[in-house]
Amino acid sequence: MQLDEICAAIVDCEHKTAPEGDGYALSVGTRAMKHGRLVLDACKPVSETTYICWSRRMMPVQGDLVLAREAPVGQVIRVPRRPRICLGQRTVLIRPDAARVHPRFLHYWLLGPDAQGPMAAQAAGATVAHLNVEDIRRLDVSRLPRDRKHQQAAAESLGAIDDLIENNRRRVEVLEEMARAIYREWFVHFRYPGHENSNVVGTIVGALPDGWSAHRSRDLMAEGVLDIGDGYRAKNSEMTGTDQGLPFVRVGNVRDGWLSIAGCDRLPDDYKARLRSKVSRSGDVVISMKGTVGRHALVHESDVAMSYSPQVSYWRSLAPDVFSPTYLYLWIQSHDFIQQCAAVKGATDMADYVNLTDQRRMTLVQPSREVMARFGELVQPAILEAGVLRRQGANLSAMRDLLLPKLVTGQIDVSSLDLDALVGDSVA
Numbered sequence: 001m002q003l004d005e006i007c008a009a010i011v012d013c014e015h016k017t018a019p020e021g022d023g024y025a026l027s028v029g030t031r032a033m034k035h036g037r038l039v040l041d042a043c044k045p046v047s048e049t050t051y052i053c054w055s056r057r058m059m060p061v062q063g064d065l066v067l068a069r070e071a072p073v074g075q076v077i078r079v080p081r082r083p084r085i086c087l088g089q090r091t092v093l094i095r096p097d098a099a100r101v102h103p104r105f106l107h108y109w110l111l112g113p114d115a116q117g118p119m120a121a122q123a124a125g126a127t128v129a130h131l132n133v134e135d136i137r138r139l140d141v142s143r144l145p146r147d148r149k150h151q152q153a154a155a156e157s158l159g160a161i162d163d164l165i166e167n168n169r170r171r172v173e174v175l176e177e178m179a180r181a182i183y184r185e186w187f188v189h190f191r192y193p194g195h196e197n198s199n200v201v202g203t204i205v206g207a208l209p210d211g212w213s214a215h216r217s218r219d220l221m222a223e224g225v226l227d228i229g230d231g232y233r234a235k236n237s238e239m240t241g242t243d244q245g246l247p248f249v250r251v252g253n254v255r256d257g258w259l260s261i262a263g264c265d266r267l268p269d270d271y272k273a274r275l276r277s278k279v280s281r282s283g284d285v286v287i288s289m290k291g292t293v294g295r296h297a298l299v300h301e302s303d304v305a306m307s308y309s310p311q312v313s314y315w316r317s318l319a320p321d322v323f324s325p326t327y328l329y330l331w332i333q334s335h336d337f338i339q340q341c342a343a344v345k346g347a348t349d350m351a352d353y354v355n356l357t358d359q360r361r362m363t364l365v366q367p368s369r370e371v372m373a374r375f376g377e378l379v380q381p382a383i384l385e386a387g388v389l390r391r392q393g394a395n396l397s398a399m400r401d402l403l404l405p406k407l408v409t410g411q412i413d414v415s416s417l418d419l420d421a422l423v424g425d426s427v428a
Contacts, residue, residue: 021047029088070130
């Protein structure tokens with residue numbers, strides 16, 4: 001049996017780039033498809049006219065699937081109810097026949113090994129890995145479980161996990177945007193509580209409220225207020241080869257706003273004492289110095305020490321009442337770190353590497369202790385909650401990725417699956 005036999009339609013995209021528009025709808029290209037999920041920030045806004053023109057072959061509706069047939073092959077997302085979307089280049093619209101297959105189960109099955117393997121093999125034969133629409137229509141679905149009760153139960157189980165992941169992601173966005181908004185109001189526009197009664201004084205960065213000051217980061221380190229840690233150049237022979245020991249963090253572990261230590265190489269536990277200042281701790285802000293420069297995360301772990309390669313540095317507040325970790329995190333996030341370092345270098349283009357010397361010459365504004373304390377009381381709980389939600393989301397994603405291939409191939413009997421217990425363990 002072929003894929004087109006269980007689908008109402010399989011429709012190709014327009015073979016040209018949609019012009020950017022006012023955001024009436026979003027054009028979904030392959031960059032906006034990741035791990036089976038739609039990445040809205042990677043979509044292109046388009047006008048109503050473009051949306052209608054690019055959907056003339058078939059208007060995407062909720063529950064349809066979009067499959068990437070190139071760059072990379074095989075990503076699949078579900079069409080949401082909102083926002084409106086149209087197909088970007090190198091994609092195909094798939095409308096499952098609900099009488100022949102559970103639509104959401106087909107989404108997960110296409111992400112599983114019985115579909116991904118054949119699609120990858122088919123695409124590998126081309127000069128540039130890609131699938132033709134006919135390749136997709138002829139995809140063998142004979143191994144897809146036919147039991148509709150299993151399809152529905154598996155789709156509901158995986159869908160519940162995905163819905164929880166998406167809910168966590170949205171909560172993180174709200175919490176962090178609230179924190180950024182307060183930061184901008186207080187420390188960019190200087191509309192903090194009591195600002196009406198404050199005078200201003202001149203500093204190296206211009207006028208600041210009385211009681212505030214501006215410093216080079218190296219001067220703050222000399223005063224014992226701030227530290228910028230360097231890295232430890234580990235050798236493969238030093239790694240434990242297990243998932244036990246001191247996590248060794250590289251650039252790839254520094255995500256947008258959080259630190260992923262799953263799958264890290266590990267150093268023996270006794271390295272914590274040997275490395276001393278080269279070990280991070282809860283409250284540090286880590287920054288990627290190479291690759292994607294300026295990616296940063298607040299370290300939330302209190303019981304796990306971390307060491308860094310020379311590609312990652314960390315900023316540490318030695319006096320939280322002067323510079324709280326939350327303030328440092330939002331300062332780095334709210335200022336273009338790459339551009340600041342490029343300015344320090346005297347460069348006119350984007351820096352692709354930021355060394356410790358550059359970071360020690362950056363300028364920070366030091367608010368009054370009273371304002372800093374009130375800011376921490378107001379914002380720190382939101383940032384800490386966002387960190388918890390990010391870790392929960394990562395655990396849920398790992399569980400979903402582990403369950404998906406087993407559920408869509410029928411290796412696990414869904415009736416024996418205690419989803420509540422699994423989710424509870426993941427978010428604990």
